[in-house]
Structures are given as C-alpha cells and as structure tokens.
Amino acid sequence: xxxxxxxLVQATGYDEQSIxxxxxxxxxxxxxxxxxxxxxxxxxxxxxxxxxxxxxxIEIHYYEDPTWDYFDRVTKNL
Numbered sequence: 001x002x003x004x005x006x007x008l009v010q011a012t013g014y015d016e017q018s019i020x021x022x023x024x025x026x027x028x029x030x031x032x033x034x035x036x037x038x039x040x041x042x043x044x045x046x047x048x049x050x051x052x053x054x055x056x057x058i059e060i061h062y063y064e065d066p067t068w069d070y071f072d073r074v075t076k077n078l
Contacts, residue, residue, distance in 0.1 A: 001030070004056060005023075005032075007049050007050055008020075008032060008046075008049065010049075011045045011046060011048065011049035011050075012034060012036075012042060012045045012046065015041075015045075017036060017037045017038060017041050017042060017045070018034045018035065018036035018037065018042050018045075019034065019035050019036075020032060020033070020034055021033045021034060021035050021068070021071055022071055022075065024074060024075075033070070033071055033074075035065075035068065036062070039062045042062075043060055046058065046060065
C-alpha cells in the first residue's frame with residue numbers, strides 16, 4: 001500500500017493541479033480525498049501512473065466542491 005500511496009501522490013502532485021486533502025480508512029477500503037483544479041487532468045495523471053503487473057483497482061468519483069464541504073462532512077463525526 002505504501003508504494004501505491006507514494007506513486008499516487010507523485011503522479012497527481014507534480015504539476016500543482018491537485019492536493020491530497022485527506023485519507024479515510026474503514027470498511028475494508030481506503031479513500032484518498034483530493035482537491036483538483038481539473039478532473040480530466042487529474043484522471044489522466046492517475047491513468048499514466050506507474051502500475052504493478054496488475055493495474056491498481058481504483059474508482060474515481062468527483063464533483064464540484066469549491067468550499068470543501070465534502071471533507072468537512074465526512075470528518076465531522078470522527
């Protein structure tokens with residue numbers, strides 16, 4: 001997991017288009033929360049990220065969140 005996390009941050013942070021805002025772990029999953037300027041650029045960075053023999057099983061979900069409300073909502077009860 002550490003190699004994946006290092007690759008993820010390196011692939012998405014090199015051009016100052018996104019920032020890793022938080023990481024949530026629970027229910028057998030790890031969610032990486034990014035604030036990105038352009039979802040298409042961010043997604044392209046992920047698809048170009050170095051992989052292992054098998055591709056990483058990732059899902060990408062995004063929506064407009066200029067006030068960072070999502071991060072506040074999911075961390076409010078922690």
